């Protein structure tokens with residue numbers, strides 16, 4: 001076990017108020033690619049970049065094309081929680097992790113057993129009729145073609161935050177409070193350049209900021225510990241004997 005993992009392990013062992021803030025890199029180890037890092041891949045298949053397709057105005061104007069991309073590139077119904085999700089759920093069960101804040105919409109933290117999960121960008125597992133607000137599971141999206149319709153005839157929209165849409169203020173406030181109160185803040189699998197979510201971590205008041213990310217982030221100079229390894233491997237190692 002290397003030095004940084006030993007340091008991380010010490011920090012985790014000595015805290016009962018850890019908050020985790022994670023991005024797409026947490027899910028890539030479950031086989032869910034980060035669409036932001038793969039823009040070029042879609043150029044031949046789609047006439048628009050992912051950021052355009054995943055915007056509110058595009059959804060409203062080209063709902064069918066939105067769903068073609070969304071079903072094809074955004075949904076991974078067979079993905080399973082990885083070592084990172086499992087380690088965080090275990091730490092919460094031990095009373096150490098107080099909140100998991102995520103930018104991912106795949107629901108894998110909840111599936112792994114985490115309870116206090118704050119989904120900044122919503123969840124692909126929830127889909128809501130724009131007319132009557134009836135809620136549908138992911139199955140409804142997967143088992144239909146074209147535009148999924150509610151029993152009432154209304155268009156069903158994924159409960160995920162699209163570009164141009166604001167974040168849920170209740171979730172944002174709970175995330176802000178959790179970070180403000182945190183003793184240890186672990187930021188993982190995010191390059192911290194998606195706002196406003198990334199700005200959240202500026203609320204952290206402590207001196208145990210841990211960044212686990214394969215590439216550099218704008219916050220590296222504020223970090224007390226930087227780990228450039230796989231997040232699943234790192235968290236599994238660091239929690240292997242936490243008691």
Ligand code: ZN
Nearest residue numbers: 129132150152
């Ligand atoms: Zn409806």
